[in-house]
Amino acid sequence: MWREFARRMRPAGLDPAAAQPVYGLAEATLAVTFPPPGEVAEPLVLDRAALGRGVAVDTVAGAGALELMDVGLPVAGCAVRIVDDGGAELGDRRVGHILVRGPQLARGYHGLPGASAEVFSDGWLRTGDLGFLREGRLCVTGRHKDVLFLNGRTFHAPDLEAVAAATPGLPPGAPAVVGSTDPVTGGERVVVVVPWARPPREAAEVLERVAARVREALLHDDVRVLALAPGAFPRTTSGKLQRQRLRERFEAGRLGAGPVGRSSGGTEALPPVRAEAPRSRGAAEQVVREVWARVLGRAAGTIGLHEPFGSLGGTSLKAME
Template structure:
C-alpha cells in the first residue's frame, strides 16, 4: 500500500469534542470510536504508512480483550507490553483495559547499553510488576523471550496472539477508582517503580492538560515520543483518545535517524499542530540544519500552535537556537509551551498558558547554592525557566527542610496534591509512604513559586553538596557543553570522595579527540572551566563516546554514571601526563 492510496484521519469531524470527561478510559475509547478521527503511523521518512481510526482501534481492542480473557486473564492481572509505536501495542493496551487487566508498557531496546543490559532491565520491571504474560513484536523475541523466561512468566509475540481464539464473553465493568495501568518511571534518580494510575486519575490529568493547552477540535498532534515514557504514553497516546484528537506518529528510532522528518510532518498538517519534545529533540533539529538549507522552502511551521517542552530541564539557549534556525519557516517563539510533570502525578503538574512562550528569571548563584557569595568574585546567574501554572485541580506547595511551606521566591522541595496523583507504587508500601504524605506527593524536585508560576531548579538527589555549598550538576554540565565539539548529554557531573576523604566534583566527558596531546589540552580546558563554575579543583575524566548511561526515556542517568565510574565499569582514557 502506498502513501497515495492512504487518506489520514481528519483534524475535525461532526462529533462534539469531549475533553476527557469520562468515568473510565474504556468509556473514552467508546466515545472516540464514534467519530472519524484516529491514529496515523508513518515510516522512517515520515510518509504515511498506516491509517488507524479510533473506531478500528476499538474493534481490535475488544477482540484483544476477549482473547486475553480466553487465556485466563482476570481483572487486576498485569499484562506487560513492549511499547513499540504501532497498532498492535495500541490495541493490546486498550484490550487489557477492557478486560480489567493492568497494561504495563515496557521499553524497546536502545542503541546503547547492549543486549544483556536490556534483558536485565526488563527482568527488573517484570519482577516488580509480576505479569501473567509479556507480549512483544516477533523481531525482538529472542531478547524479550529470554527476559520472560528468566522471570518465569509467559512470553508471546503479538503475531501469535493475533492468531488465538477470541470467543464471545461478558467483559468486566471497570470503576473510576480501579487501577487502569502501571507506568514505570524511567529510573533516572532511583530504582524504577511501577506507578499505579487509576481511571479517575488518568482522566482528571488528561482533562486538566487539555484545558490548560486549550485543545480544540481543529488541533492535531504529531509525535515521535516513546510510548513507555509518561509524556509519550499519556500525553501523545491516551490523551488523543480521551480528547478525540487525530495524531501522526513517527517511531522514536526513526526520529533519531531522521529528526527533520518530524518537522516535515508538522509542515504537512493543514490545521493547528501540537507537538511535544524534550530539549534534546529541538537541539538535534537545530543542529541538523546547515547554513545552506532553505528552511522556508522545505518547512512551514507557521501553524505549530503548541511546541511543548518537558521531561527534562529546559534549556533557554537551545530553544533560542531552534527559533533562530526555523524562524524563516514561520516558527514563532510564542508557540513554546514549557511544562513540568512526572509519572507519579500521571503526567502534567504545571503548564505554561498557550502563547506566553518561554520566560526565564536570572537567579543569582547564592540563592541556588544557599551560601553567601565570595565578594572577591563577580556575581554569577543562571537562567531558570518558568514552567507555568498548576493544571486544573492540582495544588502546589514549596516546602523547606522542616516541611514548612515557603513564600514566593524561596527555593525548596516541590510538593503537589490533586486527583491525578498516583494511587501508589505497586507492591512497594515503603516507597509509597516516603513520597505520599497526607495526600501530598513529594516530587523530589527543587524549585520556587512566583505569582502562581513554578520555576524548577533541579533534582534534589542530583545536588552536589561540598563544604556546605550546593552545586547543581546542570550548571557544570551546561558550562562544559559550551566548549566546542560537545553535544547535549556529553557530560555527567556528580560528587566523589577524594583521596584525603573530602567530597569533590567529578565530571565525565565524552571525548571524540584521538590525538593524545589534544586530549591533554582538552582535559585542562575542561578542568579550568569547571573550576570557574565551582571555585574548586575537580576530577575530570575523558571517556569514550556513548559511554554515559541513559534512562529508558533517553535522559542522562547521573546516579548510574557515578555507580559505573566508581565500580570501574566506565574506563576513562589514560592521558600522556598529569594535567
C-alpha cells in the first residue's frame, strides 16, 4: 500500500520523503515514534515463517516473505520496550508486546479505574500492539487481540488478509481474517471474510482459491471463506475493522451463506492404495494422488499434479501420516 501510494502521487509532485510511517496513540497524546525528517520510507522484507516463531529475519521478496513498515525512533523523552507475556524484556528483532513510557502519556481513562490499572502500570503504557525493535527502531506487527495461534506458531491477521486479497478474481476491498475455536472439537478455525456485494455464480471457485492460498500460508486445513457485503463489515466510528464482532457474528451463525473451503472436492469412496511398486511415472503420480486423497479426505480427481500439499489442506501432522 505504501509503495502504491507513493507511485500514484509521484506525478502530482509529492516528495517521496514528505509522507512517513509513524506510530502514535491517543493515550500518548499521539506521538511515540517518528523516522528522521527527510528519510524516504522503505518496507522491511521479512521471512513469514520466522516471524510466526517470534523472530524478525530479513529475506528477499517472494512467496514466503511479507512486508512491514519501520515506524522510526522514539520521540524525545519517550522510551519503548518489547516484553514477553511474562513482562520480561526481549532482545533485538524479537516480537513481543509494545510498552511505552514518557511525559506525553495520559494518567488513565476518565471514570474507568479498572481499565486504567490494566493498561497503565509503573509508568508504562501497555499498548495492546505487538512489534519488535531493530537497532532502536520500532516495527509494529499487529494487535495482540488480532493474532492467530496455530500449531505452535503465531500469525498476524493483516498478513493473512494480504495473502487472501492477492487472490485473482476477487473484487476490490480488504478481506478480514479471524480465528475461532470450534466448540465441539476444540480445533482452531480460520475464517476469511471477503467483501463482495453480489457474488456471481462462479464466485465459489474464487473463494476456494482464497481458501487454498490461506491454507498454504498457514499449513492449516480448517480455513472457511465467506463473502459479505462491504457495508456489513462491523467497524468503529473511525472506520476501523472490528474483528471481535466479526468473530462473534460467525460463531452465532449470522454471516450469511455457508462457508467455502472446509471440505471442498467431495469425499467419494476411495480404493485401497495399491501395494505393488509403480512401473511408470504416471503410475507413481497416481499412487501419490491416492495417498494424498486418503490423508486429506477429498476426491483423488480434485488433486492436480502441481498443487501444493498445503493449499489442499495438508499440515505437518498430515504429512506424517
